Amino acid sequence: MKTIKTPIIPITKTFANVKGKHELHLEAICVFSAIGFFLDTDTYWRDKIILSPGSESIIDDESFLVSSKKWFEWHSAPREISFENTLKEFSELFESIIEKQTTGQKVVLPLSGGLDSRTQAVALRNHPNLNTYSYSFDGGYNESKIAKKIADSCQFPFQSFTIQRGYLWNVIEELASINECYSEFTHPRQMAFIDEYCAMGDIFSLGHMGDLMFDSFGFPQLSFEEEVQKAIQLLIKKGGFELATVLWAAWGLKGSFESYFESRIRALLKEIKIENTNAKLRAFKTQFSVARWSSNNLSVFEKVLPVTLPYYDSRMCEFICTIPENYLSNRQLQIAYIKKNAPDLAKITWHGQKPFNLNNYHFNKPPFNIPYRVTDKIIREFNGFIGKPHISRNWELQFVGAENDKHLKKWLFESKLMELVPKEIIQLFYDNFKEKNAVTYSHPVSMLLTLALFQEKFNA
Incomplete structure (x- = not known):
């Protein structure tokens, strides 16, 4: 027997066997087809599961799951705290996590035109051994121009890549082996230049999850049934529901995909004991979408170098649970952190609000834009x-x-x-x-x- 304690947000998948026939889990594959990742503990197989995030599980000598219980539950316990003190706490926590993860390492920091990696750039500004890179689509917006300005401002070495058309077909079988087909192949763009990473450093510092933690969905307080429908809308991809419905019928599964999927979402959402609608949906997406989709794509980075993720740190997860929801909206904390500690970076274009920056993005509306x-x-x-x-x-x-x-x-x-x-x-x-x-x-x-x-x- 052995005990496995999974992180709040796992970086890697931990499989376990369960009793049942070794056959395809067709219902789970329908869900996978609809949303792009497997839900909860589902895998391709009925007799194999993924251990839940934030759980402590006992596994026997043949890798069968004996028992499992949660050691962490997402919750919302906002404190009475000013925004200034919240910013101070965030700054100290974020920088301490970054320092612990990167001290003594040659760091590779992917830069974009957004906020997550820019926030990391501020915390890593005085790191003595760091390389950065960015990429742009062949024929797309040159986001590397923004990234280079960030790198130059911080005096970081910088390398720009162009993702060429059709690169996927040369690496698709390797990518399938890396991610084990638990996510589709068009999003891990880092595969286009995976061989370049080894010479760049010892570890990655990645900004995944920051945009979800430090923003709010902006919904009013909803009833539980309304929350179920919002969760479904947040998950279903364009054309995904149609594909899942057709596959469900072709495979002769009982009932309908719509009723099956809705019942799954309702049951999972009911387990999250948070009253605030936006905090509940953030916890829901983190526990299921981030853990099963975002984390799966980290396998491409891990194929080359170890990864560190400041926003995945358990202390950051605990911190988020104590912050008033209105401070977690509109990326306020990250913006304030950058503006206070690196005002020169705040003046550089924010890709999501281009051509505006962190000081004037409020003008990204008619007639100004x-x-x-x-x-x-x-x-x-x-x-x-x-x-x-x-x-x-x-x-x-x-x-x-x-x-x-x-x-x-x-x-x-x-x-x-x-x-x-x-x-x-x-x-x-x-x-x-x-x-x-x-x-x-x-x-x-x-x-x-x-x-x-x-x-x-x-x-x-």
């Missing part, structure tokens, strides 16, 4: 006219164009996918992607591609 929006639209339309369409989505690099289409069709129609999914369903969603609405049907196509790799590598 109209000149930029008009100019940006003209440039995009002109580039499209001369055969250089703007790329802003992951799947556009991997699925659009004749060469990409050749590889996509090979995996969808010449693999073992048809042993799991009827050919007419594959054809339906492929045709919808090509002919009806690529934005809506890119997710179903990506999920079918993921299932194709799963069939080839893990269900032979």
Whole structure:
């Protein structure tokens, strides 16, 4: 027997066996198809689970789960505290976590035009041994320009990468082995230059989860049933519900996917004993979406170097549970931290509010943003006219164009996918992607591609 204590937000998956037939968990795969990750403890198999976040489990010598109980429950116990004191506590905690994680290490800090990595840049500003990098899409907005300004301001070494069209097909089988097909393949863009990392440092310092911790959904206080519907809306991807419903019927599963999925969400949400709607939904997304989707994609980084994540630290999780919800809205704490400690970084464009920065992003609304929006639209339309369409989505690099289409069709129609999914369903969603609405049907196509790799590598 052994006891396994999982972190509040696990970085890696811990599997355990449970009693049951070794057969595909088709209901779980339908959910996976709808939302892009497996829910709760589900896996591809009925007799295998993932141990829950924040749990203490007893596993026998054959890796069977004997018992499990939670050692951490997400909660909300906001203190009576001023914003200034909250900022002071956050600053001290964040910097102490960063220091503990990075002291004596050569750090690799991925930079973007957003806030999470910028906040880390402030905390790491005096680190003696650090490299940074960023990337932009081939044909997309050059986010590396913003990242370079941040790096230059902090006097960090900086390297820029361009993610080329169709890079996925050269690395897709390696990526499937790394993430074990527990998430789809268009989002781990770091695979495009995975071989470059080893020479850059000893560890990664990654900003995952900051945007969820330090923002609020902005919902009014809702009834429980309304919260269930909001949770569903937050999870379901475009075209995902349609794919899951079609698969459910094709596999002859009992009832309907809609009722099954809603009952699962209702049961999971009921376990979170938080009254405030926004705090409850934050806890819900952290426990399920972050733990099963974001963390799974960390496996690509871990393939090359160990990872550290300040926002995953248990002390940060505990801290969040004690902060008034209104301080956790609109990225206030991160913005205030940057403005106070590195005002020069606050003056650099915020990608999510471009062309505005942390000092004037409040003006990102008509009429103040109209000149930029008009100019940006003209440039995009002109580039499209001369055969250089703007790329802003992951799947556009991997699925659009004749060469990409050749590889996509090979995996969808010449693999073992048809042993799991009827050919007419594959054809339906492929045709919808090509002919009806690529934005809506890119997710179903990506999920079918993921299932194709799963069939080839893990269900032979």
